[in-house]
Amino acid sequence: MTDSVSSILSQIRGYQNQLGARALDIAPGHGAINPGALAPTGINPAPAKPASFTETLQGALQGVNAAQKESGALATAFELGDPRADLARVMVAAQQSQVAFRATVEVRNRLVQAYQDVMNMPL
Known part of the structure; x- marks a missing residue:
């Protein structure tokens, strides 16, 4: 632990x-x-x-949010037939946002586990 x-x-x-x-x-x-x-x-x-831990965490979350918004915008543009939104860009953006989200969830899980470990320590 x-x-x-x-x-x-x-x-x-x-x-x-x-x-x-x-x-x-x-x-x-x-x-x-x-x-x-x-x-x-x-x-x-x-x-x-x-930068403080809070600022670092907020920056990371904003980066994940931006990646997800970009992925959604590219997917919508592709669905509407925009020639600048080719399938490869859409798929890469979707994978990037998915990886960023999974990494964020993993960091959250590790922080929660570390918090629980600290709280369960005997005084």
Whole structure:
């Protein structure tokens, strides 16, 4: 049980580290600051606050929602005969939204299990 909890915690910390690097606009592998991150006056702005777990979770859910909306819109366009919505794009979008939803459900299940494990620990 504690192995799964520590695994989830390490994954969350890894995601937070990735988000922290993106928030600071650090070029991957170079350790240099992206010139676009500079303020127009040439002065660096205050360092960005790392994203919280809630913000990360909300962003992930919004991404899944966007994928599902795009998949639905492509399917509708294909059904209406839009030439830009070919079958391959519709099927790929549907599979992407399905995988994203399944991953979200799996994350939810692991979080619920981790919560239950913590709540069942003796004081």
